[in-house]
Amino acid sequence: MLExxxxxxxxxxxxxxxxxxxAVRDVNLVVKPGEVVSLIGESGSGKSTIGxxxxxxxxxxxxxxxxEGKDVTRLRxxxxxxxxxxxxxxxFQDPFSSFNPxxxxxxxxxxxxxxxxxxxxxxxxxxxxLDVIGTVRLDPANVLNKYPHQLSGGQLQRLLIAxxxxxxxxxxxxxxxxxxxxxxxxxxxxxxxADLKERGLGILFVTHDLSLGNYVSDRSVIxxxxxxxELGPTRxxxxxxxxxxxxxxxxxxxxxxxxxxxxxxxxxxxxPEDVVLPTVSEGDDSAPLVxxxxxxxxxxxxx
Amino acid sequence: xxxxxxxxxxxxxxEPQPAVERRTSETLHFAKRNPKLLIGSGIVLxxxxxxxxxxxFVDHGPNVYIGPQSQPxxxxxxxxxTTFGQDIWAQFVYGLRSTFMVGFLGGGxxxxxxxxxxFIAGYKGGIVDExxxxxxxxxxxxxxxxxxxxxxxxxxxxxxxxxxxxxGMTSWPWAARAVRSQALSLxxxxxxxxxxxxxxxxxxxxxxxIAPNMSSYLVMSFILLFGGAVLIAAGLDFIGLGPTxxxxxxxxxxxxxxxxxxxxxxxxxxxxxxAGITAIVGSMYILNVGLDEIFNxxxxxx
Numbered sequence: 001m002l003e004x005x006x007x008x009x010x011x012x013x014x015x016x017x018x019x020x021x022x023a024v025r026d027v028n029l030v031v032k033p034g035e036v037v038s039l040i041g042e043s044g045s046g047k048s049t050i051g052x053x054x055x056x057x058x059x060x061x062x063x064x065x066x067x068e069g070k071d072v073t074r075l076r077x078x079x080x081x082x083x084x085x086x087x088x089x090x091x092f093q094d095p096f097s098s099f100n101p102x103x104x105x106x107x108x109x110x111x112x113x114x115x116x117x118x119x120x121x122x123x124x125x126x127x128x129x130l131d132v133i134g135t136v137r138l139d140p141a142n143v144l145n146k147y148p149h150q151l152s153g154g155q156l157q158r159l160l161i162a163x164x165x166x167x168x169x170x171x172x173x174x175x176x177x178x179x180x181x182x183x184x185x186x187x188x189x190x191x192x193x194a195d196l197k198e199r200g201l202g203i204l205f206v207t208h209d210l211s212l213g214n215y216v217s218d219r220s221v222i223x224x225x226x227x228x229x230e231l232g233p234t235r236x237x238x239x240x241x242x243x244x245x246x247x248x249x250x251x252x253x254x255x256x257x258x259x260x261x262x263x264x265x266x267x268x269x270x271x272p273e274d275v276v277l278p279t280v281s282e283g284d285d286s287a288p289l290v291x292x293x294x295x296x297x298x299x300x301x302x303x
Numbered sequence: 304x305x306x307x308x309x310x311x312x313x314x315x316x317x318e319p320q321p322a323v324e325r326r327t328s329e330t331l332h333f334a335k336r337n338p339k340l341l342i343g344s345g346i347v348l349x350x351x352x353x354x355x356x357x358x359x360f361v362d363h364g365p366n367v368y369i370g371p372q373s374q375p376x377x378x379x380x381x382x383x384x385t386t387f388g389q390d391i392w393a394q395f396v397y398g399l400r401s402t403f404m405v406g407f408l409g410g411g412x413x414x415x416x417x418x419x420x421x422f423i424a425g426y427k428g429g430i431v432d433e434x435x436x437x438x439x440x441x442x443x444x445x446x447x448x449x450x451x452x453x454x455x456x457x458x459x460x461x462x463x464x465x466x467x468x469x470x471g472m473t474s475w476p477w478a479a480r481a482v483r484s485q486a487l488s489l490x491x492x493x494x495x496x497x498x499x500x501x502x503x504x505x506x507x508x509x510x511x512x513i514a515p516n517m518s519s520y521l522v523m524s525f526i527l528l529f530g531g532a533v534l535i536a537a538g539l540d541f542i543g544l545g546p547t548x549x550x551x552x553x554x555x556x557x558x559x560x561x562x563x564x565x566x567x568x569x570x571x572x573x574x575x576x577x578a579g580i581t582a583i584v585g586s587m588y589i590l591n592v593g594l595d596e597i598f599n600x601x602x603x604x605x
Contacts (some may be wrong), residue, residue, distance in 0.1 A: 003465055055496075055500065057499065078504060081502070082502040084500070085500050085502050086502075089500060090496075090500055092493045092496065092497070093493075094308055094493055097492055097494065098493040098497050098513055099494055100494045100515075100516070101516075102515055103515075103518060108501070109504065111498060111501040112501055112502075114501060115501050115502035115503060160497075216566065271510040
């Protein structure tokens with residue numbers, strides 16, 4: 001459904017744009033219908049940039065992003081973009097800044113209506129809105145006709161998901177949507193994502209939290225410095241991490257029953273078997289992947 | 304603020320007033336207690352009314368030679384007469400009218416050009432931004448007064464409209480820069496991206512998402528452009544490049560200067576126009592400071 005092929009994003013940085021920063025490096029990725037793919041990485045690993053490129057908010061410097069056979073980067077004109085957003089929607093990290101503070105929160109629904117459903121009658125529209133609000137398990141009386149600052153982060157985040165559901169979406173880009181939520185609302189939103197997956201939606205789940213990635217996704221992609229370090233079925237990636245960076249990342253997850261010293265000692269006692277990582281020559285910007293076991297790829301090691 | 308977002312109870316019925324109502328009434332609350340705003344807007348309004356209504360009660364043109372020459376203020380001629388017997392009160396109220404006209408037209412044209420360029424440059428970014436920025440900088444470094452002098456001197460049409468048009472076309476750059484920098488920071492907010500995802504056009508995003516968030520900023524830019532236009536017009540008039548078919552406060556100053564009112568001690572000829580210009584621009588700036596204090600909570604003294 002969604003396919004990224006050799007996608008690069010290069011930013012010009014410095015006072016006069018003299019030097020460059022490769023935020024995304026040669027990323028190849030597929031999201032199938034009904035599949036949740038986690039993009040896991042630390043800050044600056046390019047995961048949010050990938051989300052933005054998929055949503056058409058920034059253009060990739062190189063490579064193609066295709067959605068159902070159409071090249072997203074070549075959408076020309078306002079009409080084609082609008083049609084694209086009918087099927088692909090995003091939810092952003094910070095629910096408080098996703099709402100214009102001077103308007104009521106449910107204005108996000110009205111924007112969808114005026115753009116995509118100008119002919120729907122008031123009664124039908126109200127029913128539709130109440131329906132999606134029910135889907136995200138909110139009480140309409142609590143959230144409609146309120147200003148963003150009167151609602152909690154979890155409510156706002158779920159309103160944004162409800163907004164996306166008003167459209168006939170097939171792909172949802174969820175950019176760190178859990179990070180701003182407290183633990184009790186977190187699980188609601190995660191279960192909601194699982195429901196959406198049941199409906200056949202593809203979800204690109206951007207996160208820096210390993211356990212969330214583990215909980216929700218079918219396949220995981222671990223990004224480092226813009227390139228894919230490891231890609232595979234979530235279970236395989238977490239049980240048998242092959243890339244040194246993923247191992248390091250997984251050993252950094254605090255564990256309830258063990259101290260750091262114990263974890264380090266165990267890792268030193270049974271060193272994991274090594275895989276041969278692909279290498280690239282100096283000055284080569286590609287990032288090849290090697291299939292270590294079925295569907296489980298490892299990428300280059302960047303220092 | 305008392306209602307913290309997400310606090311228990313804040314999403315219930317404890318909040319009887321919607322926020323915008325509360326915000327406007329809060330603004331009004333501080334507006335009514337801000338002496339700078341009250342004094343500034345009071346003076347501007349009085350002068351505006353004088354310019355609008357005053358000419359209706361004058362039954363002769365401002366440049367008609369009607370009475371005795373070089374008369375000091377009297378009951379019949381409130382502000383006296385010129386060397387040629389023109390009524391200075393009539394000139395003053397007509398002059399106020401054209402001064403406000405230059406302010407609104409010149410300031411308005413500069414405001415429209417400046418905000419349009421600023422918004423587009425700030426929102427679009429990239430190559431569009433660079434081109435518009437270059438244009439802005441070019442106009443910014445032009446010596447505006449010299450260009451105006453040359454343009455006005457070589458063009459035959461001399462009226463308030465043409466003058467305001469030229470003033471508007473040369474005084475927009477700083478407004479464009481100011482708006483651009485604000486738009487640049489607002490354009491990166493998530494709700495702007497969300498509006499794009501909602502299938503909104505660029506123009507609509509600028510007018511409904513970005514502009515309302517900087518409305519106080521826009522009001523203040525207009526006020527400053529207004530004051531600037533009045534001053535530039537007065538300067539042009541004073542050096543003899545004003546409208547030839549009418550009267551303005553700057554032209555009155557120029558005439559009084561040409562006919563040595565200062566040396567002859569005819570204070571009633573040059574003080575009213577000078578005081579008028581000073582009062583309009585000065586009270587505009589005071590008004591601006593007052594507005595700033597109201598919109599920016601950090602500056603509130605109350």
